[in-house]
Amino acid sequence: MLIKGVALIFMLISFPFISYGAMREISWLWWSGLIALAIGGLIPAASRFFESSG
Amino acid sequence: MQNQLPIGLFHWIVALLPILVLLFLLVFLRWKGPQAGPVSMFTAWAVALLFFRTPFETLAVASAKGVWDAIFILYVIWPALLLYKIADRAGAFEALRIGIRRFSRNRLFLVLAFGWIFVSFLQGIAGFGVPIAVAAPLLVAIGVRPLYAVAIALIGHSWANMFGTLAVGWLATIKVVELQNVTGTAFQTAILLWIPNLLAGFTIAWLFGRMNGIRHAWPLVLIISLIHGGGQLALVLWNPVVSTFIPATVALGALYPLSRWERYSEPQDIESEIMQERKGKKETEEKEPVMGLWMSVLPYVVLAVSIVIGSGIPQVESILGQFEIGLPFPETTTGYGLTTEAIRPYSPFSLFTHPGTYLLLASLIGWTVYRAKGYYRKAGREKEGIWSGLIGNAIPASIAVTSFLVLSKTMDDSGQTNVLALGISAVSPPLVYAFFANWIGIVGAFITSSNTASNILFSPLHDTVAQTEQVLSQTTLIAAQSTGGAIGNAIAPANIILGTSTTQQTGKLGEILKMTLPWAAVAAVLTGIVTVLINNVTFVR
Numbered sequence: 001m002l003i004k005g006v007a008l009i010f011m012l013i014s015f016p017f018i019s020y021g022a023m024r025e026i027s028w029l030w031w032s033g034l035i036a037l038a039i040g041g042l043i044p045a046a047s048r049f050f051e052s053s054g
Numbered sequence: 055m056q057n058q059l060p061i062g063l064f065h066w067i068v069a070l071l072p073i074l075v076l077l078f079l080l081v082f083l084r085w086k087g088p089q090a091g092p093v094s095m096f097t098a099w100a101v102a103l104l105f106f107r108t109p110f111e112t113l114a115v116a117s118a119k120g121v122w123d124a125i126f127i128l129y130v131i132w133p134a135l136l137l138y139k140i141a142d143r144a145g146a147f148e149a150l151r152i153g154i155r156r157f158s159r160n161r162l163f164l165v166l167a168f169g170w171i172f173v174s175f176l177q178g179i180a181g182f183g184v185p186i187a188v189a190a191p192l193l194v195a196i197g198v199r200p201l202y203a204v205a206i207a208l209i210g211h212s213w214a215n216m217f218g219t220l221a222v223g224w225l226a227t228i229k230v231v232e233l234q235n236v237t238g239t240a241f242q243t244a245i246l247l248w249i250p251n252l253l254a255g256f257t258i259a260w261l262f263g264r265m266n267g268i269r270h271a272w273p274l275v276l277i278i279s280l281i282h283g284g285g286q287l288a289l290v291l292w293n294p295v296v297s298t299f300i301p302a303t304v305a306l307g308a309l310y311p312l313s314r315w316e317r318y319s320e321p322q323d324i325e326s327e328i329m330q331e332r333k334g335k336k337e338t339e340e341k342e343p344v345m346g347l348w349m350s351v352l353p354y355v356v357l358a359v360s361i362v363i364g365s366g367i368p369q370v371e372s373i374l375g376q377f378e379i380g381l382p383f384p385e386t387t388t389g390y391g392l393t394t395e396a397i398r399p400y401s402p403f404s405l406f407t408h409p410g411t412y413l414l415l416a417s418l419i420g421w422t423v424y425r426a427k428g429y430y431r432k433a434g435r436e437k438e439g440i441w442s443g444l445i446g447n448a449i450p451a452s453i454a455v456t457s458f459l460v461l462s463k464t465m466d467d468s469g470q471t472n473v474l475a476l477g478i479s480a481v482s483p484p485l486v487y488a489f490f491a492n493w494i495g496i497v498g499a500f501i502t503s504s505n506t507a508s509n510i511l512f513s514p515l516h517d518t519v520a521q522t523e524q525v526l527s528q529t530t531l532i533a534a535q536s537t538g539g540a541i542g543n544a545i546a547p548a549n550i551i552l553g554t555s556t557t558q559q560t561g562k563l564g565e566i567l568k569m570t571l572p573w574a575a576v577a578a579v580l581t582g583i584v585t586v587l588i589n590n591v592t593f594v595r
Contacts, residue, residue, distance in 0.1 A: 004088065004449045011121060011456045018118035019381040019400075022111060034114040037121065037460065041092030044453050048089045 003043060010040030057391040059469045059476065066477035068105045069470035072098035072461055073501065076547070081568065086561035087551055088450040091457030098461045102468035107389020115386045116467035119400055120460030122381070126403055127183060127459070127503070128452050129410035131552055134187035135448050137353055137417040138556045139440045144424035145343060145433035146350040147195035153347025154196060161329060162262050162271055163318040164196050169206035169258050171278060171305050174218075177211045178302035179361045181219030183503075183552040184409045185211040188354065190553040201562060202328040204553030205569040206258050208544040213251035215505035215540040216243060217286060217298040220365060223505040224294050227536060231513045235529045240290040242533035242588055244297065246492070248283030249584060250541050250577045255279050257573050263324035270322050274312060281305045299366070344432040345424075353420030360412045374406035392469040451555035454563070455548045462501045466511065471501065475515045484523045488589045489582035491516060491531045495538020496545070496578055503548035508539035527589050534585040541577045544570045 014037035021029025059065075075097045079090035099117075102108035108116075141147060158164060168189055176185035186207045193203035216223045224240065233239050255275035259267040285301025312318055343350075365371055380399030387393045405411060424430060465471045475494050479487055494515070498508025516535050520528035543549055550566045553559075559566075 001446055001449060004453060005445070008449055008452050008456070011453065012125070015118045015121040015125070016381060018114045019383055022115050022118075022384050023382050027111075030111065030114045033118060034110065037117055038096075040453075041095055041457055041460075044088040044450075045092045045096075048085065 003047060007040045007043035010036045010043070012040075014040070057388075057393070057469070059390050059392060059473055061473060061476045061480050063477075065105060065473050068101050069465070069473045069477075071101055072465060072470070073497075076458075076461070077567075080547070080564040082564075084564050086450070087454030087547060087554075087563045088457075088561075090563075091454040091461070091547070095457040095461045095464070098464040098468075098470065101470060102464055106468040106470060106473075108468040109386075109388070112386040112388055112394075112467060113464065115383050116394075116463045117460045119383060119467070120463035121456060122400060123463065123502075124452075124456040124459040126401070126408075127455050127548055127552075128448075129403075129408055130183045130187060130413065131451055131455065131555060132444070132448050133410045133413035133417060134184065134552070135444050135556055136440070137188070137357070137413055137420065138191050139443050140417050140421045140424065141350070141353055142191070143433065143435045143440055144345070144420075144429040145435070146345065146353075146420075146424070146429075147191065148433075149343035149345045149350035150192065150347065151195045151197065152343045153350060156347065158313040158319050159321045160318045161197065161326065162259065162267060162322055162324065163274065163313065165193065165198060165206065165262055165328075166255065166258055166271060166274060166278075167309050168193050168196065169198075169203070170210035170255055171302075171309060173207050173211035174214045174282060174298075175302040175306045176358070177214035177218040178299035179218075179220065179358070179365060180409045180412070181215070181222070182409050183549055184413065185214075186549055187552040187556045188357070190557045192354075194557050197329045199328055199330050200557040200559045201565055201569070202261065203557055204550065204559065204566050206261065206328075207553055208549060208566070208570050209254050209257055209573050212540050212542075212544040213247050213254060213282070214298045214302060215499075215543045216247055216536045217290065217294055218302075220299065221295040221297065223509055223536065223539065226506045227509045227513050227532065230510050231517045231528075231532060233528070233532065237291060239529045239532050240294045240297075241287070242530055242592075243536045244283070244287040244290045245588065246533050246537035246581050246584060247286065247540060248279070249580050250537065251283045252279045253573070253577050253580065261328055261569075262326050266324045267326070270317075270324060274318060277312070278305050278308065281308060344429050345427070349423075349427075352423060353416040356419045357412055357416035360415055361409065364407055364412060371407055375404045377406055378402040378404050386467060388468055390469055392467075392472070394467050447555045447558065447560060450560050451551045454551050458503065458548045462503075462507075465501060471498070471511060472515075475512055479515065479519045484525045485586055485589070487519060487523070488526060488531065488534065488586050491534035491585060492538030492541065492581045493578055495535040495540075496542035496574060497538075498535075499539045499542025500546050503543070503546035505536070505539035505543060508542060509536055525589075527592065530585060530589040530592070533588075534581065537581050538578065541574050541581065544577075545574045 017033030076094035259271035289297035380402030382398030516531040
């Protein structure tokens with residue numbers, strides 16, 4: 001559950017990063033948000049394979 | 055700049071890909087929502103980047119809007135789960151199950167009362183998934199198998215989505231489209247919404263006991279549907295804002311005299327596969343519940359009363375509604391010229407009139423009263439953690455909902471959703487389009503889990519089609535779209551997760567879809583047929 005909790009936090013924190021970065025044209029900031037969202041999405045999808053192999 | 059979205063077969067198919075991937079993973083491979091959701095989200099990203107000329111910044115902004123939309127729903131899921139845990143640990147559901155027998159011992163009556171009439175009442179005033187999150191565990195408490203409980207709540211509440219939540223869907227629709235006949239549109243919408251309402255009552259009776267269930271329940275279903283559907287039809291002519299809330303409340307009140315009717319007060323002799331058998335104990339041998347019936351529903355009474363006061367009284371709502379939160383986003387565009395305007399703040403939500411706040415209030419009062427009365431100790435579950443159980447259910451549900459909403463906004467802002475709808479309108483002869491107008495609404499609600507969002511997305515499309523096709527009525531197409539948006543709520547993944555999370559059925563999204571999809575398909579076909587009839591009978595250009 002801890003790993004899923006981390007995934008959710010990654011997904012949720014992307015929102016203020018992207019909003020602030022896109023509004024002020026700070027590209028590294030909105031990129032950070034997008035990457036955080038991608039990591040947050042990858043973790044539960046990947047965990048399916050870890051769970052089945054373990 | 056005018057957009058030049060590619061309306062060809064190839065782009066239509068790739069635009070459909072994220073939805074197909076989601077359905078395939080959930081229904082055929084039986085993946086869980088938190089795993090299938092992100093994969094579908096990545097599919098929508100890939101389609102946007104590779105085939106819809108979407109810049110990364112547009113993708114980022116669309117995704118962040120999706121996250122914000124998800125937070126709106128998570129603020130229902132988490133408090134609803136908290137309320138469930140607080141009541142469950144105190145023994146309230148067990149007390150409800152035993153206590154309700156004194157009210158009526160007719161199981162079919164109780165299933166319809168909770169799964170159709172009570173959810174419709176909640177949808178009339180609260181919406182945003184609250185009816186499913188609240189009613190599904192109550193159905194389980196009276197003995198319905200959890201998967202059926204979720205499916206029944208989904209089917210039972212869907213008709214009330216359009217004019218429910220004090221008609222937020224209707225108010226949004228008249229904002230995005232200049233209606234040629236406002237009253238006529240509301241009236242035709244109410245006619246079409248009667249179809250999923252009546253179908254819901256009979257479907258729930260059929261699920262309970264097949265034809266025996268229908269034979270037993272038909273007077274009840276007709277009476278309640280007359281109140282729901284007929285009441286709504288009459289009230290939209292006066293004030294659409296209360297056209298679901300008032301009939302749904304009257305129907306709830308009608309339960310008492312109906313429960314005095316011998317037909318529905320005494321047990322019926324119908325085999326039902328949806329009910330859990332409680333073997334080993336006779337009714338008389340069951341443990342005495344820790345609390346009475348009314349105490350068991352106290353948090354839900356607090357919830358209903360606070361929502362009625364907070365959202366139903368305009369003066370109170372205007373004061374509470376002043377505190378809004380939301381963040382801004384800049385204008386974005388795609389390589390096909392699809393522009394999404396800058397917005398500040400994006401979709402702000404009012405903290406004190408949000409259903410999540412009412413759920414928290416109900417949880418707080420419920421926990422305080424139950425603790426003061428010593429129910430946690432009496433139920434022998436004092437040491438079971440409320441928070442640990444809550445987190446275990448809420449986190450997977452939250453991941454799934456967030457990825458669904460990111461998928462939805464990505465498809466929306468990159469033009470995939472538009473291409474899907476425009477593709478249908480481009481190849482359909484006018485009357486075929488009329489038949490499929492409600493299907494477009496269903497797709498919108500499936501993607502966004504919202505009747506309102508579906509109408510905002512697709513009502514302008516129907517308006518454009520009505521202007522170009524001589525034989526199609528704008529009034530009828532918008533009515534069909536609105537009804538489809540309501541029906542689609544029965545199959546929307548984010549809605550299903552609200553039910554699975556409060557009934558401890560996390561990961562069973564695909565199994566619920568298998569039950570609600572056929573119902574939605576039948577409702578859509580019937581709605582399509584009536585749409586064509588209404589269009590042909592009423593419309594003369």
